[in-house]
Amino acid sequence: MSKPIYFDYSATTPVDPRVAEAMCSYLTLEDGRFGNAASRSHYFGWQAEKGVDEARANVAALIGADPKEIVWTSGATESDNLAIKGVAQFYAKKGKHIITAKTEHKAVLDTCRHLERDGYEVTYLEPEANGLIDLGKLEAAMREDTILVSIMHVNNEIGVIQDVAAIGALCRSKKILFHVDAAQSCGKTPIDVNAMQIDLLSMSAHKIYGPKGIGALYVRRKPRVRLEAQMHGGGHERGMRSGTLATHQIVGMGEAFRIAREEMASENERIRMLRDRLWNGIKDIEETYLNGDLERRVPHNLNVSFNYVEGESLMMSLAELAVSSGSACTSASLEPSYVLRALGRPDELAHSSLRFSIGRFTTEAEIDRAIELINGAVTKLRELSPLWDMYKAGIDLNSVQWTAH
Amino acid sequence: MYSDKVMDHYDNPRNVGAFEEGEDNVGTGMVGAPACGDVMRLQIKVSDEGVIEDARFKTYGCGSAIASSSLVTEWVKGKTLDEALQIKNKDIAEELALPPVKVHCSVLAEDAIKAAIDDYKGKKG
Amino acid sequence: MASYLDHNATTPLDERVLEAMLPYLKGEFGNPSSVHAFGRRARAALDTAREQVAALIGAHPSQVVFTSGGTEANNTALKGLFSGPGEGAGLVVGAIEHASLLAPAAALARGGVKVQHLAVDDSGRFQMERLDELLKERPRLVSLMWANNETGVVQPMAEIAERCAEAGVLLHSDAVQAAGKLELDFLNAGPRMLSLSAHKLFGPKGAGALVLDKAVGLEPLLHGGGQERDWRGGTEALPAIVGFGKAAELALAEGRERLERVSALQERLQARLKAQLPQAVIFGEGAERLYNTLFFAVPGVESQTLIMALDREGYAVSSGAACGSHHEQPSTVLAAMGVAPELARCAVRVGLGHGNSEAEVDGFIAALKGQVDGLQRFATVGW
Numbered sequence: 066m067s068k069p070i071y072f073d074y075s076a077t078t079p080v081d082p083r084v085a086e087a088m089c090s091y092l093t094l095e096d097g098r099f100g101n102a103a104s105r106s107h108y109f110g111w112q113a114e115k116g117v118d119e120a121r122a123n124v125a126a127l128i129g130a131d132p133k134e135i136v137w138t139s140g141a142t143e144s145d146n147l148a149i150k151g152v153a154q155f156y157a158k159k160g161k162h163i164i165t166a167k168t169e170h171k172a173v174l175d176t177c178r179h180l181e182r183d184g185y186e187v188t189y190l191e192p193e194a195n196g197l198i199d200l201g202k203l204e205a206a207m208r209e210d211t212i213l214v215s216i217m218h219v220n221n222e223i224g225v226i227q228d229v230a231a232i233g234a235l236c237r238s239k240k241i242l243f244h245v246d247a248a249q250s251c252g253k254t255p256i257d258v259n260a261m262q263i264d265l266l267s268m269s270a271h272k273i274y275g276p277k278g279i280g281a282l283y284v285r286r287k288p289r290v291r292l293e294a295q296m297h298g299g300g301h302e303r304g305m306r307s308g309t310l311a312t313h314q315i316v317g318m319g320e321a322f323r324i325a326r327e328e329m330a331s332e333n334e335r336i337r338m339l340r341d342r343l344w345n346g347i348k349d350i351e352e353t354y355l356n357g358d359l360e361r362r363v364p365h366n367l368n369v370s371f372n373y374v375e376g377e378s379l380m381m382s383l384a385e386l387a388v389s390s391g392s393a394c395t396s397a398s399l400e401p402s403y404v405l406r407a408l409g410r411p412d413e414l415a416h417s418s419l420r421f422s423i424g425r426f427t428t429e430a431e432i433d434r435a436i437e438l439i440n441g442a443v444t445k446l447r448e449l450s451p452l453w454d455m456y457k458a459g460i461d462l463n464s465v466q467w468t469a470h
Numbered sequence: 471m472y473s474d475k476v477m478d479h480y481d482n483p484r485n486v487g488a489f490e491e492g493e494d495n496v497g498t499g500m501v502g503a504p505a506c507g508d509v510m511r512l513q514i515k516v517s518d519e520g521v522i523e524d525a526r527f528k529t530y531g532c533g534s535a536i537a538s539s540s541l542v543t544e545w546v547k548g549k550t551l552d553e554a555l556q557i558k559n560k561d562i563a564e565e566l567a568l569p570p571v572k573v574h575c576s577v578l579a580e581d582a583i584k585a586a587i588d589d590y591k592g593k594k595g
Numbered sequence: 596m597a598s599y600l601d602h603n604a605t606t607p608l609d610e611r612v613l614e615a616m617l618p619y620l621k622g623e624f625g626n627p628s629s630v631h632a633f634g635r636r637a638r639a640a641l642d643t644a645r646e647q648v649a650a651l652i653g654a655h656p657s658q659v660v661f662t663s664g665g666t667e668a669n670n671t672a673l674k675g676l677f678s679g680p681g682e683g684a685g686l687v688v689g690a691i692e693h694a695s696l697l698a699p700a701a702a703l704a705r706g707g708v709k710v711q712h713l714a715v716d717d718s719g720r721f722q723m724e725r726l727d728e729l730l731k732e733r734p735r736l737v738s739l740m741w742a743n744n745e746t747g748v749v750q751p752m753a754e755i756a757e758r759c760a761e762a763g764v765l766l767h768s769d770a771v772q773a774a775g776k777l778e779l780d781f782l783n784a785g786p787r788m789l790s791l792s793a794h795k796l797f798g799p800k801g802a803g804a805l806v807l808d809k810a811v812g813l814e815p816l817l818h819g820g821g822q823e824r825d826w827r828g829g830t831e832a833l834p835a836i837v838g839f840g841k842a843a844e845l846a847l848a849e850g851r852e853r854l855e856r857v858s859a860l861q862e863r864l865q866a867r868l869k870a871q872l873p874q875a876v877i878f879g880e881g882a883e884r885l886y887n888t889l890f891f892a893v894p895g896v897e898s899q900t901l902i903m904a905l906d907r908e909g910y911a912v913s914s915g916a917a918c919g920s921h922h923e924q925p926s927t928v929l930a931a932m933g934v935a936p937e938l939a940r941c942a943v944r945v946g947l948g949h950g951n952s953e954a955e956v957d958g959f960i961a962a963l964k965g966q967v968d969g970l971q972r973f974a975t976v977g978w
Binding site: 068069071073076077078079080082084085088089092093094095097099100101103104106107108109110138139140141142143145146170171172173174175176178179269271276277278279294295296297298299300307308309310311312313314380384387388389 | 597599601604605606607608609610613617620621622624625626628629630631632633634662663664665666667669670693694695696698699701702792794799800801802814816817818819820821828829830831832833834835836902903906911912913914916950
Binding site for chain 1: 472480483486500502503504505506507510511528529530531532536
């Protein structure tokens with residue numbers, strides 16, 4: 066079998082060749098830049114430190130931050146853990162209440178669950194049917210002892226963009242710290258941590274053509290946000306995160322963010338055109354639903370439910386396309402997507418969903434091939450589906466007594 | 471991830487379709503639920519001698535669920551009702567080399583056989 | 596190009612490791628958690644790397660949990676255990692541990708855990724009688740490094756493990772400097788948890804592992820996603836992990852060769868040092884040491900000035916551990932060994948690698964001798 070067509074850019078992206086090239090010059094003895102950036106006594110250490118500094122500036126520039134506000138981590142999961150646990154532990158005397166949303170990434174949700182076991186209280190906001198958080202509900206959830214609001218910028222499954230500027234303004238007015246998981250938004254939609262009044266922002270390299278194993282946390286300096294470190298050691302990253310800096314990974318992330326800053330506008334236009342082409346090619350299939358708001362959404366994402374067809378068998382039919390049902394972390398399980406359930410989608414529509422994510426290397430020909438395959442597969446599987454029969458016979462599936470197992 | 475046998479049944483499902491439910495010699499079993507991600511409908515056509523002459527299925531579910539029900543339509547054909555009731559989920563799972571997370575598909579297929587036979591017996595009184 | 600003699604801080608990537616990593620920066624970019632073909636190929640590569648790392652240290656692949664490096668492995672072992680379901684109180688750590696072990700121990704102490712430090716003798720070996728006393732208090736965990744990053748002193752780990760096992764106390768060991776240089780046999784002898792790092796054994800930065808007996812109850816340090824069988828959340832750093840695997844494979848295959856080559860260089864270095872600068876003090880001289888490490892001081896010659904001068908002459912060495920902090924503090928390891936601060940401030944660490952040559956060793960000694968003579972001349976004229 067030849068390689069499938071990749072439609073899973075939200076799970077991970079290939080490294081941009083320019084990024085790979087930058088990384089490879091920080092690895093071996095030949096290039097002389099493999100050193101430990103903490104080695105302050107020799108050439109090799111300084112070379113590594115220089116690469117790290119340049120990368121830090123590039124990452125900061127994409128989000129309108131100062132380089133001193135960037136803390137390197139091993140990825141967005143660690144950034145989320147550091148931001149949430151770090152704030153919770155540092156400000157525990159001030160309060161132990163945190164607000165987040167049911168549609169957050171597991172890195173945020175599992176961290177919050179862990180804090181609940183440690184005596185914190187967490188409010189999980191239910192989003193509206195389009196996936197967006199209602200500001201009134203957020204404000205209503207805020208309390209005297211609320212220390213942190215953690216809301217993601219762009220959802221990994223449905224791609225909707227939250228109004229983080231409005232949430233940031235609300236948090237600032239209530240003197241509550243605001244953390245944003247921006248793993249899916251960096252390089253896809255503009256971010257300005259000052260205009261949006263964001264205090265902490267989690268970033269990942271591998272979602273935007275950088276390498277896996279590197280991420281960063283933006284930590285505001287004015288007004289200063291304090292954190293309890295989660296990884297203690299040599300005192301790297303101003304004591305907020307210890308561990309030898311993975312120079313080549315950092316350089317790769319810097320290059321990926323530099324490219325994103327320079328090319329985001331033109332790239333988004335192209336990707337939106339491809340996404341619309343894909344949606345136009347499948348939206349007329351009967352009983353097909355788009356999950357999440359179409360307008361307030363990054364152009365890279367299309368999450369669709371094909372009613373009366375089960376998602377996993379659809380993926381099997383679409384073996385020529387690499388797509389996902391639900392997010393990569395959870396798709397090995399049989400549970401329907403918790404994000405779609407939080408939107409109030411019935412379970413059967415959640416079971417029938419696929420996420421198509423489009424990226425830098427997607428072509429028009431690939432989109433056209435996908436449209437052809439999807440139409441064929443849905444038709445084939447509906448011929449096999451007893452639910453489709455019943456729907457066509459006019460039977461209301463909700464009126465049937467199912468033998469749940 | 472999927473065995474060759476699952477792929478074969480998935481790509482070329484056997485005995486897809488439906489019989490008229492109203493007919494006396496047809497038993498229909500529908501098991502599972504849309505909310506759980508799989509629904510199987512298995513139908514058997516039984517001769518006067520109590521032998522399953524033919525079978526049909528339609529399944530909403532993953533590849534393993536489709537393959538399990540397709541396989542069952544082949545297995546029940548030519549068997550008496552009692553013989554068909556001897557088909558166990560373990561046999562199905564073994565034949566299709568289902569991984570542990572997919573064993574419930576074979577359970578569902580066994581349930582479908584029982585439900586279809588019950589339905590038939592109910593009609594016959 | 597300068598001579599790199601600081602392999603205990605980090606190592607250059609082996610070219611063959613780079614070759615192994617490259618496909619995972621290019622076509623093989625899948626997320627190991629994805630179920631499609633890209634994801635499954637990534638998963639297979641992850642499994643291979645896990646087998647390679649396990650083989651190096653004699654563990655079962657299922658016992659290897661990949662982390663972002665040695666620091667994360669040490670933090671997970673300590674903090675994860677004390678927020679996990681186990682019983683017992685108190686923590687014993689070595690007085691000469693790496694900062695990535697001492698700092699989480701200090702964090703636990705701030706949180707109310709009783710932390711005690713096991714002293715070393717003047718050659719850097721743990722005091723075994725003292726260990727026996729501490730074990731009588733039945734601590735929940737003992738964490739003692741296998742080989743020291745500054746002195747290279749190797750601890751009698753089999754004996755330590757035996758005493759801990761007899762006392763029924765869990766043992767963790769930071770084996771970051773030992774792995775790839777010493778034969779480690781996780782399944783049959785030694786600690787029930789080990790910390791490893793790729794970039795100390797000619798692999799890439801950004802990958803490490805915590806190797807553990809699965810009976811040990813740990814709370815993950817990073818929550819979310821359920822990767823690494825729920826031991827460690829976060830998308831796996833596949834290229835770095837593949838590199839770690841390859842580096843481990845090479846360390847295993849070429850271990851004997853490296854040992855012979857580097858030991859000979861070290862002997863030469865030590866002999867020439869003694870011949871040229873007989874006043875030099877070698878730390879941990881009476882103890883078994885890693886075959887690549889020489890930590891010494893020339894009394895009266897402060898290393899800060901010395902190593903900068905050596906760098907200008909093209910020799911990269913250090914005064915001890917490379918740390919994240921900008922503050923220059925005398926080595927805690929030497930302090931624990933009872934070395935006077937004046938002498939500790941003169942410490943120079945040479946960490947050799949199999950890429951180094953006899954000419955580099957000879958050149959280094961010549962440069963060192965020249966600098967020492969020069970600096971001492973300044974000193975005598977009353978600077």
